[in-house]
Amino acid sequence: MASKNILKELPAHDLPKAKKPQITVLNEIELQKLLKEAQHPAKQAKKRGYLSSQPWFYPAIYFAAYTGTRRGEVLGLQWSDVDFHEKGVTINRSLDEYKRLQPTKNRQTRTITIPDSLLAVLKTYRAKQAEEKLALGKACKDQGFVFALADGSPIKPASFGMAFHDLIKRCPITQIKLHGLRHS
Numbered sequence: 647m648a649s650k651n652i653l654k655e656l657p658a659h660d661l662p663k664a665k666k667p668q669i670t671v672l673n674e675i676e677l678q679k680l681l682k683e684a685q686h687p688a689k690q691a692k693k694r695g696y697l698s699s700q701p702w703f704y705p706a707i708y709f710a711a712y713t714g715t716r717r718g719e720v721l722g723l724q725w726s727d728v729d730f731h732e733k734g735v736t737i738n739r740s741l742d743e744y745k746r747l748q749p750t751k752n753r754q755t756r757t758i759t760i761p762d763s764l765l766a767v768l769k770t771y772r773a774k775q776a777e778e779k780l781a782l783g784k785a786c787k788d789q790g791f792v793f794a795l796a797d798g799s800p801i802k803p804a805s806f807g808m809a810f811h812d813l814i815k816r817c818p819i820t821q822i823k824l825h826g827l828r829h830s
Contacts, residue, residue, distance in 0.1 A: 669826060684698070704771075716828065717803045718740035720793060721801050724791055736756070737758060786798045
């Protein structure tokens with residue numbers, strides 16, 4: 647009880663600062679290994695239908711790595727936010743754990759210029775996604791999300807994080823969390 651009173655008596659500038667956690671990042675070689683592994687999922691992952699073997703996973707990882715967006719922002723991205731002509735994406739929303747669209751963490755919209763390699767990945771994936779929608783017909787729940795399940799429904803951010811965790815475990819690189827891509 648006495649320690650609480652001492653803290654109340656100390657001026658705010660005298661209180662100890664909380665240490666920020668050290669963020670682990672990948673170097674360029676490790677990032678390329680990660681992307682290669684994401685592009686070519688293991689046979690076991692395909693056989694068991696893991697999220698990391700689904701068509702949206704590699705483009706989502708590529709997108710996260712080259713834009714520095716948060717996982718909810720990646721999953722909240724809609725095709726209307728992608729400008730292929732201007733080579734940019736507008737980040738103005740995030741998908742929460744209940745699969746609801748919310749404002750970004752800092753509530754600010756930002757436009758990111760994206761490299762040609764990412765544009766090519768997105769164009770290829772968009773064509774594949776269009777084929778899936780056509781095959782599903784009325785069963786498709788298209789909501790305009792760039793990265794969505796085969797039926798068009800949104801992906802839960804925690805599931806994306808777990809799929810990334812599975813990917814990073816089988817890769818011979820520095821073990822990072824999905825958020826670590828933001829800083830790599």
